[in-house]
Amino acid sequence: MSSWAVEAKGLTRFFGSKPAVQSVSFKVAWGEVFSLLGPNGAGKTTTLRMLACLLKPNDGTAEVGGLDVLEQPLKVRELFGLLPENPGLYDSLSAQRNLRFYGEIYGLPPDKLSKRIEELLKLLQIWDRRDDKVAKFSKGMKQKIAIARALVHEPRILFLDEPTASLDPEASKVVRDFILELKARGGTILLNTHNLYEAQRLSDHVGIINTHLLAFGSPHDLADRMWSKTTIVTLKKTDERIRAALKVLEFVKGVSVENGQLAVALDNPEENNPRLAEALVRAGAEIISMREREHTLEDIYLKLVKR
Amino acid sequence: MRIKKAWIVARKDLSEFRANKQILLQLAAFTILLAVTPAIIVVSFAALTAQPPPNEPNLNLQINATIPEGEYANVHFLGVYVNNSTMSTGYVLNSYVANSTIDEVVVRHSLLDNVTVRESILIDCVLRNSDYDRGSTILMNTVTSGTTRGPADEFRALTPLLTHGVLLFMFFVMAIALPTTIAAYSFVGEKTNKTLEPLLASPLTDSELLWGKYLAVFVPVMLLIALAFVISTTIIDIAMFPTLGYILLPDAVWLLGILVITPLVCLIGISVNVLISSKVNDVRTAQQYSSLIVFPVMSALFLGPSFLSITIGIEFLAIMGVIFLGVVALLIWLSLRVFNREDILTSRK
Numbered sequence: 001m002s003s004w005a006v007e008a009k010g011l012t013r014f015f016g017s018k019p020a021v022q023s024v025s026f027k028v029a030w031g032e033v034f035s036l037l038g039p040n041g042a043g044k045t046t047t048l049r050m051l052a053c054l055l056k057p058n059d060g061t062a063e064v065g066g067l068d069v070l071e072q073p074l075k076v077r078e079l080f081g082l083l084p085e086n087p088g089l090y091d092s093l094s095a096q097r098n099l100r101f102y103g104e105i106y107g108l109p110p111d112k113l114s115k116r117i118e119e120l121l122k123l124l125q126i127w128d129r130r131d132d133k134v135a136k137f138s139k140g141m142k143q144k145i146a147i148a149r150a151l152v153h154e155p156r157i158l159f160l161d162e163p164t165a166s167l168d169p170e171a172s173k174v175v176r177d178f179i180l181e182l183k184a185r186g187g188t189i190l191l192n193t194h195n196l197y198e199a200q201r202l203s204d205h206v207g208i209i210n211t212h213l214l215a216f217g218s219p220h221d222l223a224d225r226m227w228s229k230t231t232i233v234t235l236k237k238t239d240e241r242i243r244a245a246l247k248v249l250e251f252v253k254g255v256s257v258e259n260g261q262l263a264v265a266l267d268n269p270e271e272n273n274p275r276l277a278e279a280l281v282r283a284g285a286e287i288i289s290m291r292e293r294e295h296t297l298e299d300i301y302l303k304l305v306k307r
Numbered sequence: 308m309r310i311k312k313a314w315i316v317a318r319k320d321l322s323e324f325r326a327n328k329q330i331l332l333q334l335a336a337f338t339i340l341l342a343v344t345p346a347i348i349v350v351s352f353a354a355l356t357a358q359p360p361p362n363e364p365n366l367n368l369q370i371n372a373t374i375p376e377g378e379y380a381n382v383h384f385l386g387v388y389v390n391n392s393t394m395s396t397g398y399v400l401n402s403y404v405a406n407s408t409i410d411e412v413v414v415r416h417s418l419l420d421n422v423t424v425r426e427s428i429l430i431d432c433v434l435r436n437s438d439y440d441r442g443s444t445i446l447m448n449t450v451t452s453g454t455t456r457g458p459a460d461e462f463r464a465l466t467p468l469l470t471h472g473v474l475l476f477m478f479f480v481m482a483i484a485l486p487t488t489i490a491a492y493s494f495v496g497e498k499t500n501k502t503l504e505p506l507l508a509s510p511l512t513d514s515e516l517l518w519g520k521y522l523a524v525f526v527p528v529m530l531l532i533a534l535a536f537v538i539s540t541t542i543i544d545i546a547m548f549p550t551l552g553y554i555l556l557p558d559a560v561w562l563l564g565i566l567v568i569t570p571l572v573c574l575i576g577i578s579v580n581v582l583i584s585s586k587v588n589d590v591r592t593a594q595q596y597s598s599l600i601v602f603p604v605m606s607a608l609f610l611g612p613s614f615l616s617i618t619i620g621i622e623f624l625a626i627m628g629v630i631f632l633g634v635v636a637l638l639i640w641l642s643l644r645v646f647n648r649e650d651i652l653t654s655r656k
Binding site for chain 2 (some may be wrong): 015022049052053054055056075077078080081084085086088089090091092093101104105106133146149150185249259
């Protein structure tokens with residue numbers, strides 16, 4: 001067993017002369033949720049399709065479960081479950097029949113398959129409606145059934161392409177909760193999204209992509225790498241004298257005023273925040289609150305994609 | 308290629324067809340049409356052209372002698388009774404021949420009862436309960452009656468319909484028309500409903516997927532054609548047996564047509580459809596395009612014999628069978644060649 005669940009090695013794909021994905025490399029560990037984040041047309045789906053052996057890269061390759069997608073596509077396809085952008089269920093067939101069809105393709109023996117279908121449909125709470133035609137289900141339910149279909153052969157890796165893109169907020173929540181549940185059960189999930197909240201909520205690591213992979217890491221690490229740490233201080237009264245007193249401190253990198261608050265850029269806040277407080281008090285400031293500024297994934301995303 | 312995997316795909320398609328009223332309606336309509344129409348045509352044609360069987364004329368035979376049982380060659384029999392004998396070459400006149408075989412004999416003004424006739428000429432005779440080789444026997448002013456084999460004279464009018472394959476032709480048309488309508492659902496349907504992406508991401512090879520699609524159309528179409536064939540020939544036989552005295556269908560031509568030509572024609576229909584499907588993105592367009600192929604194939608089968616002035620017989624069907632087999636092999640090979648997963652996924656955008 002390979003140590004990485006998914007390993008993209010310089011994936012490149014052109015459509016005509018237009019590059020869709022260029023030299024994208026990343027690694028996804030077993031049991032983690034990895035989000036590919038990017039605007040529409042950034043190459044998220046193309047990247048996922050190359051990993052799912054649906055498209056061949058023009059250059060580079062990838063390994064899924066330790067197998068090369070170019071050399072052993074048929075074996076790779078047995079390792080993952082895929083939720084495409086459209087659920088792609090057979091509307092005229094029942095939820096159960098849809099799952100059974102895929103279970104049979106993956107060669108599950110009938111007894112085991114029946115048990116597996118029951119397990120999944122009960123988990124999704126549609127066991128009572130197992131014989132209803134898929135056409136009768138809501139969009140969110142269809143999406144859940146499609147995820148169940150991707151899971152029917154108990155793959156260790158799950159590819160989700162925009163799992164909540166076309167869903168209303170309620171259905172999105174249903175699907176997101178389900179993804180979190182899968183994560184809790186130890187599934188490795190690679191998902192595409194342009195929903196920053198979703199990526200932040202769900203993922204251990206994110207890759208921000210816009211044809212090229214712009215950044216890769218955990219949301220927290222990315223923020224650290226892109227901005228110096230900032231401590232936001234609210235004082236009863238701010239004046240030039242206090243700011244001057246801070247600027248001379250050797251660990252302070254910059255001081256600015258934002259919305260009446262002091263934004264103090266500094267390294268290593270765990271050690272330096274107490275020293276900052278001490279200096280402020282000594283300068284005669286009355287501190288109401290101090291907090292570290294969190295950079296959201298949105299900040300990171302906007303900074304990377306819009307530049 | 309794992310045929311079991313292909314069959315899984317086919318079974319899924321069949322479940323989908325079962326849930327699709329339009330397909331069911333088409334299949335049912337075609338089957339009923341095919342089961343009933345040939346029977347109606349044959350039976351009504353027979354009724355319209357039927358004439359009362361001619362009365363047996365009284366021959367007023369003058370029998371003067373009985374010939375002992377035996378084998379005779381170069382006979383010159385006049386006014387004799389022959390029983391349980393074999394005659395080859397010669398003349399028989401004004402005689403009564405029973406339970407015998409005649410070969411290369413000219414018979415005139417005689418009664419033949421339960422006689423096997425080959426390569427002979429019968430003039431002014433009565434041929435009763437006998438078996439005569441239609442290809443080599445000439446009947447002149449001769450009345451046949453009883454269980455004489457080969458279409459009785461009063462049903463001669465039927466033979467173009469039956470032996471020239473006009474009715475058999477209906478089965479060929481169905482075998483190519485049915486696939487073109489339902490195969491469109493099977494393949495383009497996957498595309499328009501966007502169900503193809505997860506399917507292509509599953510561990511199925513191209514040929515398993517394609518063969519699944521072939522089977523999904525081939526199996527129901529052939530079953531229905533077989534059913535329609537059994538029903539229509541049964542109706543025809545039940546209706547015609549009392550007057551003909553023998554079972555008319557299926558004969559060798561019909562069997563060859565149903566067992567060999569219809570499956571091949573059906574496969575041509577499907578493979579052309581699969582080829583079209585890979586380039587077309589909606590069901591109706593696919594159906595329209597593929598209905599175009601009905602024309603050349605049917606022309607070959609229908610007009611070919613007329614131009615060449617031959618009947619749709621064993622030889623013609625055998626030749627067409629070989630040609631169609633080649634065409635089918637070529638089309639299937641082509642459909643596998645042009646099947647391109649990437650095109651299918653990216654072209655619909």
